[in-house]
Every structure is written in structure tokens, then in C-alpha cells.
Amino acid sequence: MSAQRIIDIKNLTVSFNTYTGTLQAVRGIDLHLKQGEVLAIVGESGCGKTVTAKAVMRLLPTPQAVIGNDSEITFAGKNLLSFTESEMAKIRGKEISMIFQDPMTSLNPTMKIGEQIAESLIIHQNQSRQQANSQALAMLELVKIPNARRRLKQYPFEFSGGMRQRVMIAIALACNPKVLIADEPTTALDVTIQVQIMNLIKDLQQKLNQGIILITHDLGVVASVADRVVVMYAGKIVEEGTVDEIFYQPKHPYTFALLKSIPKLNTNNQEKLYSLAGTPPELINPPLGCPFAARCEFGMKVCRVKYPVIVNFTDSHQGYCWLYHEKADRTGLPVQFLQGVESSAQ
Amino acid sequence: MPNKEVLLQVKNLKKYFKVGRKEILKAVDDVSFDIYRGETLGLVGESGCGKTTCGKTVLGLYDATGGEVLFDGTNIHQLNTREKKEFTKRAQIIFQDPYSSLNQRMTVGDIIGEGIDIHRLYRGQERQDKIYELLDTVGLNPGHIFRFPHEFSGGQRQRIGIARALAVEPDFIVCDEPISALDVSVQAQIVNLLTELQETKGLAYLFIAHDLSMIKYISDRVGVMYLGTLVEFTRSDQLYKKPLHPYTKALLSAIPIPDPIVERRKETIPIEGEIASPINPEPGCRFASRCELAQEICRNKPPLREVADQHLVACHMVR
Numbered sequence: 001m002s003a004q005r006i007i008d009i010k011n012l013t014v015s016f017n018t019y020t021g022t023l024q025a026v027r028g029i030d031l032h033l034k035q036g037e038v039l040a041i042v043g044e045s046g047c048g049k050t051v052t053a054k055a056v057m058r059l060l061p062t063p064q065a066v067i068g069n070d071s072e073i074t075f076a077g078k079n080l081l082s083f084t085e086s087e088m089a090k091i092r093g094k095e096i097s098m099i100f101q102d103p104m105t106s107l108n109p110t111m112k113i114g115e116q117i118a119e120s121l122i123i124h125q126n127q128s129r130q131q132a133n134s135q136a137l138a139m140l141e142l143v144k145i146p147n148a149r150r151r152l153k154q155y156p157f158e159f160s161g162g163m164r165q166r167v168m169i170a171i172a173l174a175c176n177p178k179v180l181i182a183d184e185p186t187t188a189l190d191v192t193i194q195v196q197i198m199n200l201i202k203d204l205q206q207k208l209n210q211g212i213i214l215i216t217h218d219l220g221v222v223a224s225v226a227d228r229v230v231v232m233y234a235g236k237i238v239e240e241g242t243v244d245e246i247f248y249q250p251k252h253p254y255t256f257a258l259l260k261s262i263p264k265l266n267t268n269n270q271e272k273l274y275s276l277a278g279t280p281p282e283l284i285n286p287p288l289g290c291p292f293a294a295r296c297e298f299g300m301k302v303c304r305v306k307y308p309v310i311v312n313f314t315d316s317h318q319g320y321c322w323l324y325h326e327k328a329d330r331t332g333l334p335v336q337f338l339q340g341v342e343s344s345a346q
Numbered sequence: 347m348p349n350k351e352v353l354l355q356v357k358n359l360k361k362y363f364k365v366g367r368k369e370i371l372k373a374v375d376d377v378s379f380d381i382y383r384g385e386t387l388g389l390v391g392e393s394g395c396g397k398t399t400c401g402k403t404v405l406g407l408y409d410a411t412g413g414e415v416l417f418d419g420t421n422i423h424q425l426n427t428r429e430k431k432e433f434t435k436r437a438q439i440i441f442q443d444p445y446s447s448l449n450q451r452m453t454v455g456d457i458i459g460e461g462i463d464i465h466r467l468y469r470g471q472e473r474q475d476k477i478y479e480l481l482d483t484v485g486l487n488p489g490h491i492f493r494f495p496h497e498f499s500g501g502q503r504q505r506i507g508i509a510r511a512l513a514v515e516p517d518f519i520v521c522d523e524p525i526s527a528l529d530v531s532v533q534a535q536i537v538n539l540l541t542e543l544q545e546t547k548g549l550a551y552l553f554i555a556h557d558l559s560m561i562k563y564i565s566d567r568v569g570v571m572y573l574g575t576l577v578e579f580t581r582s583d584q585l586y587k588k589p590l591h592p593y594t595k596a597l598l599s600a601i602p603i604p605d606p607i608v609e610r611r612k613e614t615i616p617i618e619g620e621i622a623s624p625i626n627p628e629p630g631c632r633f634a635s636r637c638e639l640a641q642e643i644c645r646n647k648p649p650l651r652e653v654a655d656q657h658l659v660a661c662h663m664v665r
């Protein structure tokens with residue numbers, strides 16, 4: 001895929017001023033999204049996924065959140081970070097849309113569902129009330145809400161969690177945005193509903209050729225929908241690659257550990273799960289060296305004192321880890337780690 | 347399973363809630379299973395299908411609307427106060443949400459010590475030593491004893507909950523989604539802790555979850571619930587190798603597997619629509635409205651019957 005980059009993030013840093021000091025939530029990340037691709041961002045809670053997404057949407061709270069002076073978030077050739085709030089308001093919901101984990105907090109509880117969808121169309125697309133109403137109906141049908149006509153007149157509380165998430169998708173897609181950011185869109189939902197929602201997002205994306213940034217901690221969902229994966233840890237990107245590179249050729253010990261700690265359906269009950277001891281570091285005064293060093297079973301002296309340099313494994317696969325330095329001693333590393341992990345597909 | 351001695355027997359258990367003047371919510375409706383000593387029985391199903399209610403009724407935290415729960419042969423819904431106390435010592439629960447299930451105003455030491463005091467297990471120095479031992483068992487530091495729950499991460503709070511349950515030296519623990527709120531790497535830590543404890547202490551678990559790969563990994567046998575009823579019940583490897591109930595099949599095919607090649611080749615069996623309401627449900631198979639195989643006969647309630655060795659299914663269409 002050599003499609004164009006529709007979002008290009010360069011050296012993004014976000015810190016929060018808190019009572020106890022400056023919390024460095026995102027610490028200089030480079031990230032891009034190409035037209036028509038699904039990019040997954042994974043990593044444990046607190047690693048900076050939502051903050052990154054909200055930085056793109058310019059939805060971070062001010063003045064607490066401070067974005068670095070030389071950070072850039074380029075969308076369609078323009079740096080969003082230099083936009084005024086009113087310029088940004090034209091982008092949000094129209095060019096870039098976001099859906100959140102809990103649809104209830106982002107829907108207006110006092111407004112009928114149909115009106116909420118129509119409103120976005122009236123604001124962003126200058127549609128007449130009548131046009132907007134009929135498109136709202138079409139949108140609900142697109143996201144497969146049964147009895148859509150009746151549902152338009154209902155309030156959010158009359159919808160189940162899965163239905164609300166569909167409504168959010170309908171609103172997010174109403175203006176046919178170029179980019180959709182979905183932050184844990186199915187985490188609160190059951191697996192059968194989760195599949196319906198993910199299939200819906202994927203179908204619509206293929207129809208409309210959007211770029212999607214999908215934030216999730218569910219590696220199963222990543223395997224099933226992502227084209228590319230970014231692995232974050234303590235405000236940094238530690239590895240990125242195509243979905244196959246990340247799952248079958250993980251290079252960073254954190255990625256490797258993450259993949260090993262989930263049981264697969266063919267994992268034997270007698271085997272112990274691989275478990276990573278400890279927790280990620282504090283983001284107030286984060287470590288100078290590799291953020292994973294304290295938990296890394298392959299760590300070396302250099303890891304604690306110096307941040308690892310970028311390693312390019314392929315054109316699409318990068319990571320930050322000292323193990324790949326020419327002077328590193330790689331004897332004793334597990335075979336799968338060096339040679340890759342096999343798929344369990346028959 | 348080393349010694350298949352039944353510890354807990356659940357017979358035709360029902361738990362209904364009155365939710366309106368004439369509306370009855372059948373949260374658990376005629377569920378039967380048993381749990382062996384030292385085994386892990388997994389209970390899976392989508393939210394609202396009655397897993398928590400079932401777990402709580404099994405522990406006597408809810409009265410049963412019908413049916414019975416026999417623990418070591420004794421009906422736990424007919425205990426006097428002294429017997430009830432003895433039962434709570436032997437049967438404990440760990441909750442999904444370690445944030446809200448711990449008393450925020452008590453220190454970790456007091457949270458763990460509470461059960462020891464209630465049951466007068468240890469006093470003075472012995473009590474203190476026991477608390478230190480429990481902290482160590484669940485992987486916390488002695489220094490944590492005077493701290494409060496809010497000072498801990500999600501995984502650590504779950505460890506506190508486990509220590510609290512272990513304090514009274516139970517035989518049986520209901521684990522109600524103990525890892526659902528935790529990060530992947532922390533989930534593995536907690537699951538490993540629970541299995542180690544089971545090996546050393548011979549504990550039996552009723553392990554409730556909606557994550558099927560984890561349930562498969564941790565359980566000896568698994569029950570699948572749908573809208574208050576048990577639709578399938580068998581050994582965990584058998585369930586995954588040869589699921590029989592249409593709902594189980596769809597559920598299994600729906601779990602995304604963390605393996606992209608498997609995912610690309612996979613055929614998902616779609617389930618249309620959403621779970622129906624448990625309020626005044628239609629008689630007959632609860633899955634019928636979403637089931638591809640449904641026929642006229644499915645208007646009658648399918649009994650849970652053994653169709654292969656130790657493999658029970660409640661479906662008319664399974665031969």
C-alpha cells in the first residue's frame with residue numbers, strides 16, 4: 001500500500017500540569033495514517049492512546065494539557081495544531097470524526113436520536129432540515145438499526161449499549177469524514193455485538209474508503225481488522241508494523257510479552273500463562289532509558305540509561321530496542337523471538 | 347480432575363426479580379450443574395444472561411425463587427445463623443470491580459483481617475502473621491498493610507480482594523469476572539495467581555467471565571448461559587472442539603482470535619439482533635428468536651440432556 005498519508009504526526013508531546021508535577025502523557029511520537037487503512041493503536045491503560053487521539057481532535061482540556069512547541073499534526077497538508085478553535089470546529093465531525101468507548105457520555109440525553117444526527121448534517125453540510133431528516137433515516141438504516149423510522153424519535157436511554165454505539169457510528173459517519181478515530185468502540189459490548197459493530201465499521205470503511213485509527217486493547221480485534229499496528233508503552237511508540245509483522249515477527253520485548261500473555265484457543269490448560277511482572281513506569285519523571293527496562297527480561301545495562309535508537313526491520317516495521325544494536329548479546333533469547341511466531345492456522 | 351467428589355450441587359435453581367406490578371424478570375431460570383472439589387467451573391454468556399445472579403444465589407447472597415443449592419450435601423438456603431456463618435467461611439466471592447468492592451476507608455490489613463476476626467480464626471500476633479502471610483501469597487508487600495485501596499492499581503486491588511477471600515481459608519470461591527477490568531498483562535498475573543492457589547489449597551472456583559479464550563484456558567468444565575438458562579455444559583476442551591448448541595457455536599465463532607491469518611480464513615456464524623428481554627419471557631427456547639435452526643418445536647422448552655459422554659445440551663435440533 002503506497003497510499004497517501006492523510007494524517008501525519010511528528011514529534012507529538014503532550015504533558016499535563018498536575019499537583020505532583022508535570023505528567024508526560026505522550027513523549028514525542030511519530031505516527032501516520034494512510035488513506036483507506038485501519039491503523040490499530042494498542043498498549044496498556046495509561047500509555048497515552050486516548051490522549052494521542054484527543055490531540056488530533058484538539059479535544060484536550062486547556063490549560064492543563066500542553067502540546068509541545070515543535071509537535072505537528074498534519075491533516076490534508078495543514079498543521080491542525082495551528083488551527084483556531086473555529087477552524088477546528090469545521091474539521092471535527094466533518095473531516096475527522098471520533099467515537100468513544102461510552103456512547104452515553106457523548107450523546108445528548110435530552111435530544112431525540114434523529115435530531116442529533118440531523119443536527120450534525122445541518123451544521124456541517126448546510127442541509128435543510130428536511131434533507132437532514134431523511135439522511136438521518138438513511139444513516140440509521142446504514143448502521144442496521146431495525147425499525148429505523150420509529151427509532152429516530154426515541155431518546156438515547158431507550159437504546160441498548162450496542163444500539164447506542166451504532167448511533168454514534170451513524171453520527172460519526174454522517175458527513176462522510178476522511179478519518180474516523182474509534183477509541184475502544186466495542187470494549188463495553190458483548191462479543192456477538194462487538195463483531196456486529198466491527199463488521200459494520202469495516203464494511204463502511206471499505207465503501208467510503210476512510211482511514212481509521214482504532215484504539216483497542218483487544219488483540220483479537222486487532223488481528224481481525226487492522227492493516228497496521230502501533231504499540232505504545234509509557235507515552236512512547238515502542239514498535240510499529242503491518243499486522244502480520246507485529247503478530248508473527250514481534251521484535252520488541254513488550255510486544256512479544258503482550259502477545260504471549262493471552263491464552264489462545266489452543267493453549268494447553270497445563271501451561272502457565274506468560275506473565276509480565278510489575279507495572280509501567282510513572283509518567284512524572286519517566287525513566288531516561290527504555291521505558292520497558294524495569295520489566296524487560298532481556299534488558300541490558302545500556303537500556304536503563306539511554307533511550308534506544310530506532311531500528312528499521314523492514315520499510316514498514318520499526319522498533320526501539322537495544323537488543324538490535326550490533327554490539328548487543330543476543331544469545332539466550334527465545335527462538336520464537338528471533339525467528340518469529342507461527343500462526344496457529346491449519 | 348483428580349478426585350471427582352461433588353462439592354456443590356445446583357438443582358433447578360431459579361431466581362426471579364419482581365420488576366413491575368405484573369412483570370417478573372427471570373434472571374436465573376431452572377439451572378442445574380455441579381462443581382467438584384478442586385475444579386474450576388467456568389460460566390460464560392453475554393451480559394445480562396444471569397451469571398452474577400447465579401453466583402450470588404449459589405452463595406446464598408440472594409434467596410432462591412426455586413430449586414436448591416447443596417454444599418457438601420446441605421441446602422444452603424435453609425441454614426440457621428450459626429450454619430450460615432460456617433458456610434460463609436467456606437464459600438467466598440471475588441468481584442469484577444476491585445475499585446468498588448473494597449471498603450475505601452479501611453486499610454488493607456483491616457480488609458484482610460475482617461474475616462479472620464469475624465470467624466475468630468487468629469488473634470494478636472498470629473493474626474498479624476497471618477495477614478503478612480496472605481499479603482505474600484497474593485504478591486503484595488508487607489509494607490502495604492497500612493495503606494488504603496485507592497493507593498493501589500487495578501491489579502493490586504484485585505490481589506487485595508483475593509487475599510480477603512483467602513483469609514477465612516475457604517474451599518470454594520465464586521470469581522465474578524475478576525479480570526475483565528484489567529490490562530492484558532495484569533490479567534495473566536491474576537489468572538496465574540488463581541491457578542497456583544487452586545493447586546496449593548485445593549480450591550474450587552465458579553469462574554464467571556465473558557472472555558471465552560480465558561474461560562477455556564482456566565476451566566475444567568464450562569457452562570454456557572443464555573437469558574437465564576444453561577444451554578450447554580461440558581468439559582472445556584470438548585466445548586471448544588465440538589460445540590453443539592447453535593448459540594455456543596455462534597459465540598465461539600464470534601471471538602476474534604489474536605492471529606491475523608486465522609482471522610482472515612475464519613467464517614463467522616452471524617447472530618442477528620440482540621439478546622431479548624428476560625422480563626416475562628416467552629416459554630420455549632430462549633434463543634429461538636435469534637436462532638437459524640428454530641422450528642415449531644422450539645416453542646417448547648428444550649430440556650438439558652446428555653447427548654454425548656458428559657456433554658449436555660438444551661436444544662431440540664441437536665441429535
Ligand SMILES: Nc1ncnc2c1ncn2[C@@H]1O[C@H](COP(=O)(O)OP(=O)(O)O)[C@@H](O)[C@H]1O
Pocket residue numbers: 016018023025043044045046047048049050051052061064283
Ligand atoms: N486531564 C488529564 N489530567 C492529567 N493527566 C491526564 C489527563 N488525561 C490523561 N492523563 C494521563 O495521561 C496518561 C495517558 O492517558 P490516556 O491517553 O487516557 O491513556 P490510555 O492509553 O489508557 O488511553 C495517563 O497517565 C493519564 O493518567
Ligand SMILES: Nc1ncnc2c1ncn2[C@@H]1O[C@H](COP(=O)(O)OP(=O)(O)O)[C@@H](O)[C@H]1O
Pocket residue numbers: 363365371372373391392393394395396397398399400624
Ligand atoms: N437486584 C436485581 N433486581 C432486578 N433485576 C436484576 C437484579 N440483579 C440483576 N437483575 C437482572 O437480572 C438479569 C441478569 O443479571 P446478571 O446476573 O447481573 O447478569 P450477568 O452477570 O450475566 O451480566 C439482568 O436482566 C439484570 O438486569
Ligand code: SF4
Pocket residue numbers: 252253254290291292293294296297298299300303308320321322323
Ligand atoms: S531496550 Fe532493553 S529494556 Fe528496552 S525492550 Fe529492548 S532489551 Fe528490553
Ligand SMILES: [Mg+2]
Pocket residue numbers: 049050051183
Ligand atoms: Mg483510553
Ligand SMILES: [Mg+2]
Pocket residue numbers: 397398399522
Ligand atoms: Mg455480571
